[in-house]
Amino acid sequence: MIAGRPGPAAPGPEHVLGASALSFAYPGRTVLAGVSLEVRPGEIVGLVGPNGSGKTTLLRCLTGFLTPTSGQALLDGRDVGALGRRELARLVASVSQEMPTDVPLRVAELVLLGRLPHLPAAGLGFEARADLERVRGALDDCGVLALADRPLHQLSGGELRRVYVARALAQDAPVLLLDEPVAGLDVKHQLAIMRVLERQASARRAVLTVLHDLDLAGAVCDRVVVLRDGAVLAAGAPEEALTAENVARAYDVDVELHRIGGRRFLVPRLRD
DSSP states (O other): OOSOOOOSOOOSSOOOEEEEEEEEEETTEEEEEEEEEEEOTTOEEEEEOOTTSSHHHHHHHHTTSSOOSEEEEEETTEEGGGSOHHHHHHHEEEEOSOOOOOSSOBHHHHHHGGGGGGSOSSSOOOOOHHHHHHHHHHHHHTTOGGGTTSBGGGSOHHHHHHHHHHHHHHTTOSEEEEESTTTTOOHHHHHHHHHHHHHHHHTTOEEEEEOSOHHHHHHHOSEEEEEETTEEEEEESHHHHSOHHHHHHHHTOEEEEEEETTEEEEEEEOOO
16 A cells, blocks of 8 residues: 555445446447446455456446446445436546536636535525535645636646546545546656545545556555456456456556565566
8 A cells, every 4th residue: 555544534324336247338339248346435446457448438337427238337236327316426426537627617616516416405505614624625635725716727637637536525425436537647646646545445435446557556456357348357456456467468468577675566568
């Protein structure tokens, strides 16, 4: 692990997110084929695999954005598609690859949108002091508190990524789904965001994150699921899932496994 896991207060009742024999297809093209997995409270599960292997589509099915062709996306055994949008938003927060900037919002206003599921359903639904404090805490957690008053279009790509992670944290959901949350970040901020996810897991949240850095996934995640061609190639603890053989099969590259100071590193090498 990058660090110990002192963290935020627990989010209340614990929830388990999963996929059961989940498949998804567009006309003429299968994207996911019988994927099953489970994300439990208190753990970080890494989802890895080559481009086009179905990682983003799987997250979209788990958030209810897409309806599986067959199988189910489940939250505590309930079909995600049967949950109301407001109820689902209280239980699952997500960070997608898309980060719109063409909206006339400042950073704090965007992060405040994460509080919408918790505002009164009837009446004006104005935010309370506790909502504003939670927004401030999320901004601080992601290292973007100083950007609170800046318009979105003035942010760098890395700053914007951290702001969208902050919005998900402000949602206070017991399940977090993140699609490449450290893409485009420098090493310092990659580690900072992964520490944030560790603290969320310490608070008994269930965290599922797509990662492309296999060494980072191996260092931080409790379990790793490797996708290839829309199916699960391997799943388990990093030592079990991220073997040189599994990585070679998933990515069609030759790799060597090295150990330095107790850490595992997968080093690709050019094929002859």
